[in-house]
Amino acid sequence: MPIVAQSTETTDWVSRYADEVVAEWERRAQESKSATDVLTVASGLSPSGPIHLGNLREVMTPHLVADELRRRGHTVRHVLSWDDYDRFRKVPHGVAGVDDSWAEHVGKPLTSVPAPKGSPHPNWAEHFKAAMAAALAELGVTYEGISQTAQYTSGVYRAQVLHAVRNRAEIDAVLGQYRTRKPAKAPRQQKPVDDAELAAAEGSGAAGEEDSSGGSVGYFPYKPYCGRCEKDLTTVTAYDDDSTELTYACTACGFTETVRLAEFDRGKLVWKVDWPMRWAYERVVFEPSGVDHTSPGSSFQVGGEIVSAIFGGRQPIGPMYAFVGISGMAKMSSSKGGVPTPADALKIMEPQLLRWLYARRRPNQAFKIAFDQEIQRLYDEWDRLAAKVAQSAAGAGEGDAKAVLPADAAAYARAVGTAAGELPRTPRPLPYRTLASVADITAGHADQALRILGDFDPRQPLTSLDEVRPRFDRAEAWINTQVPAEQRTVVRDEPDAQLLASLDDADREALRLLLDGLDAHWSLDGLTALVYGVPKQLAGLAADAKPTAELKAAQRTFFALLYRLLVGRDTGPRLPTLLLAVGADRVRKLLGA
Template identity: 75%
Template sequence: MPIVAQQSTETDWVSRFADEVIAESESRAPGKPVVVASGLSPSGPIHLGNLREVMTPHLVADEIRRRGYEVRHLISWDDYDRFRKVPAGVEGTDESWAEHIGKPLTSVPAPAGSAYPNWAEHFKAAMVASLAELGVEYDPISQTEQYTSGVYREQILHAMKHRGDIDAILAQYRTKQKPKKSQKPVDEAELEAEEGSGAATEDDGSGSAGYFPYKPYCGGCGKDLTVVTSYDDETTELAYTCSACGFAETVRLSEFNRGKLVWKVDWPMRWAYEGVIFEPSGVDHSSPGSSFQVGGQIVGIFGGKQPVGPMYAFVGISGMAKMSSSRGGVPTPADALKIMEPQLLRWLYARRRPNQSFKIAFDQEIQRLYDEWDALERKVADGTVLPADAAAHSRATRTAAGELPRTPRPLPYRTLASVVDITAGHDEQTLRILSELDPDNPLKALDEARPRLDRAENWISTHVPADQRTVVREEPDTGLLASLDEQGRESLRLLLEGLDTHWSLDGLTTLVYGVPKIMAGLAHDAKPTPELKVAQRSFFALLYKLLVGRDTGPRLPTLLLAVGADRVRKLLGA
């Protein structure tokens, strides 16, 4: 029995869609589970733009579950789609895979060395693992299994019987000019993400012999480069020829299972067959005359209704130029989960409305994102959080099934990154430094800081170029020390004098910011002035040069802790 929710104070987009979807479901199919859907084509690495196709309905479905309703989130693996092209940069492939273009994805060999039986299963596997880590509950549907087992037989025969009606709907759009593409410059990753699976631009079944919404896969070469030449509604005999290999045959469609409806008919057929109430779609499916709009008219032929279907916007990536060039594509959820915890990734999708674009950081920006997340956690803990932010936080950290596993001691990500940068991941040194961050409540074991620590270490090792890594000097820079004026020597003396009494993260922060204040004759709690900020920057640059031989580096309090008091004294000339 559904829980009757009180008027919600939440103003987040998820609650609003949940209200709409529940009302629509009770209107269409009272008493039945609410059905939301996603579709993913495992035609190559499934990227973070595709993840929005899953996270948008997942978050809505989870909110509906929280209210006590039964929900089914269907994820259709479009693994019976044609293999369109060989993606660039996929390890274990070469130009020979091009010979499989036109075959179903489940009939294409997996990349060399893969543990999976075919191309589709190979690329599904990483996404399945990522969805489990993200806490996404769903019912998987393989379209290969659906079509080849005859599940859609009645729907296929119905579509062929009503092909004239379908053709008339499609004809309204064939003569319309496609809107011109934006002339703004976009990067390679954005172009690839906008392409989607390619289903949005598939042919609609038109041919010289008439309109047929069904396309067989050839019995000779296995490709879909076939043309239906005739069809008999009474006997269901269908004749086709293959333009790739010349094969031709006549089959009974009432018994034949080696083909599929064209995309613009397949999608609305599934809406009706599955009773889908909510399914978002990307820009490529949502423009005038595209799949979602046309499907809204075709779905009536199958006795169904178009789902509530918001368009979702582009998901951008910052700091991925290096990875894009090596992989030939945009990063996947698995790539993101190597450097960030599931809660942070869920939050990025939960806090923005589907029609708002946003970026996922793989560069230095990830540290700022983590700072923002930790600040939100503190507001939630002390009760000062705004309702919409509280809702996004709740959706990020838990599902209707319970809370996602979390790091017991979530130390600041930028601190963890700095420490593993300096220690090169040496566990004993890392624990020593982290245990000194808060002497009153020292970290006792690295597992308390995991998995966030592991994510920070992965980020440092895979996304920070070698020339930006921190290397602590082995010996003092005697030339620089000798060249210091009296003011420079005095500032170092004050710092060294305060090390023992300030040896914690907060203490060292106070110390390094306080030395320039003392030098300027100010109190330790003096407000920063433009002149003081200049003096602090000069002092920090001096410390960086003496410790790591550069003008900048990790935050100085963290760097000092990582280097250790004895070595700091040595490098600063004590």
């Protein structure tokens, strides 16, 4: 059954935008006899390189709004324009199978650039589209993908191209208003996500492109790709409006050609005309925009005037979306290699968690995606929310301190499923930090991992790792790919005889109390109570004694001793998990029993 978000009662941002989209759609229906029953939202991505987690906001924002509208019973079309007919601007660094020789393809359409060496895909664009499409499928994002290469080269936009060229003087006048203005500051955003901010709004990468290909003919909103070298380093030198005869010259290879634009499909409208043309063609009601496209005088603002004045359409409503940060990594863009992509994130976290990160924050709020230790805290927060939602569903009242807030419940519902139903989930979602510790300690030995996790809860023993998958696999991938080797846990093979010999009577008594209680406390909860309880016993305190500064200090000292004896350093995985992983017999050996 679909997960139903409380759209009429929540104040979450998705519901508010859905309300605005319906209102705008109804206004358009009243004003136009050609209105349709299908409500269109849109995204645009350029496969110019790895499509990173900032670009994902371009898709997730309209996806979440579209899904809310579907929950309400509307027929929604989510158009995802693959801007694969954009020019290849520069060679991204750090992409496997790519070297400096790709620089010879700068200026060509992305679909005319060879794929990286070893790729099974026919060209550059398809190579990077494939990884994103697979990630979107795993995230439960449904959309209608439109290749702009196919649209332009098949002549779908031919009428729109000819219309724009006929009205080039009017387009030039609109653009001229901004060329003569003093550049305005971009809209102020909230404070970026420290030094790990990510410019999420690269869009097609065309925001800064030239808005004309005209030479002696003056302003010209269409740019041909060269018939010899395929590059867009061309200048239109002559055009006849009656015959649509167009002559261009290529500055890259010197080739000159005369064609009839009414029959020519090897080129595209410049970005500031192309985007509003598509708004009108697809009847887009909602589309978010990145920072580079929404600052004053940029393509979104100019496009709003061009779409109405030239194409008889309307600018979509939609927010400007903010930065997405990556914990511990520098500011990124998709023109550089080594940036985390949605596929990278889905290797270490479940789709529900990644969806939640985008659903719980308004588009204009920056947030971070953790690839470091912070992922454990995020998972803890997610699991607490899941428990509160379950408790609320079981009948917790609004006055209950643990009752989930409506907006939080809505974000949770949008994360775990769509209007079509729930996403596949882990049957027994044990704590991520516990699974990561087990994966760290067992180093790929599935039988050992099952033994340890089987002792996690003796009342409901685990019988197969499938019960904790895919979360366990994600935690294992995080350990293997994101945790530095020096931070990995290696249990000692032999006791530290020198350290054991140096212990004072208090330390020896602490170890004795721990060892004596192992069998009776052999579960995660039991061992937790035991390791925290030993310092209490030594201090003559009751097991339920409230912690004091002195007690906390004693516990930290005891924990450090255990870590040194078990793994040879002062810190490590949570001690109860570590003890379960090491096993009672080996613990006794290493602690000098």
